Amino acid sequence: MYEPVDISVIFSLVLVVGVIFTLSKMVRIVPQGEEWVIERLGKYSKILLPGLSLLIPIVDSVAYKIITKELIQQTRDQEVITKDNAVVIISAVVFYRVTDPGKASYSISNFEKAVANMTTTTLRAVIGGMTLNESLSQRDQIKAQVAEKIRDSLTGWGLTLGNLEVQDIRPSDNLQEAMERQAAADRDREATILIADGDRQASIAKAQGQKEATILEAQGRLAAAKLEAQAKVELADGDRKAMLIVNQGLASGEMAPNYLLAQRYIDGVKELSESDNSKVVFMPADWQKSLAGVVGSLGYLGSAISDKE
Template structure:
């Protein structure tokens, strides 16, 4: 009698263990009953199964998945060969479709991302790829999201991480950047010379039109030369009126 009671207790415990599952908050359980999927995924929390009839086919995570895309060989629109890798952020929004409509949604999403990464980047030139990366990321995200919608997957973001340029292209870009820096330096120097010339011309016009200012400048020059450390320089002040007399003696152009 006691042996039968022990067997009964063990049988009840086995039935309970086979019929009860605990699903975490970030997962959903896809349950098949006699080979047919139930209408809705189970969980989170405690779920009850019919032993021998119900079977948990899969547990699907509803968290955002971060997937690295291996470096892909890409030929840009201007015929430059590159190696580009990216990262895709996505999550499952319909657990039932992610299990029923595709065999392995992780593998399928990775392959789809690789294919579209090569095709989309091949439509752009190297300059566009380097300068308009945010725009390209949004384009990739929209394309992948449309293609994975039937799998119950939402692509949150796509980021092109690294663009590996060939060595000859790196040298060419370095020479281009150096030439651009030299061009900017020459433009800045030319602008500085132009501003200095304009300032000197304004000062000359001011002095030529103002006799008092011209005399003050003359006296200032005399003072600067008299305080010079060069002892061999001898300065003889010349009245500015005398210079003006010589200037008036010049023949006037008809």
């Protein structure tokens, strides 16, 4: 035979369980870095801040648990067509935090997905207005434009933009291959230009050297001509002095006639010996007497010049 269960014991157990359940629903501890959105009878009521809070069981309920720490949203790699119809692959990282949990909960269904989509579409718009070279070299400008465009939308969703960084931006594989070929062609062209410029500089230097050599040679010939002219002037001056002496000799009846004959004799023999057609030089039979007369005349001339000086 089973003994009847005491109803008071069962009531006590139910009461204890009800109290525990009620306390669990009424007493809430919100951890640091979170804020909870409370609904009362299905309608937004208040925000629970970190710490201990009391709720009315059954009437109040926790609708959303919002993380207020800075969140990181990374966009996937996407292909974007630039202004000059080049394809680039770009991705970005967005840092933001929830500053208004109420707006973040009720103004949009999924703010994390919204941030990712907003960043992706804005990147497409900004890159589409730039050329390939601009998109690859102006990361700071891209970051500033995208951040400016998405900041207002995030504020309307109860979010605050912390920072935005362009994580990666690169040409597509086909475009990168074409750019490498173009870079190689440009290097070859620059090398050809450098070689041609070097040859031109060498030709200029060679021509300059030849010019300077020609000038020096002409200056040398000019100096030689001046020296030759000076020698001729001095020789003519000597002949003039000799003729003065001859004239004086003729006037005094001395040996001037012999000197003139000797001079003519020497000139004639010299011209005969220097002629290209002359193969044989004829000497007079009395060349010894003639030479003696020449020597005597030259001696007289030398003494006369010394007396004049």
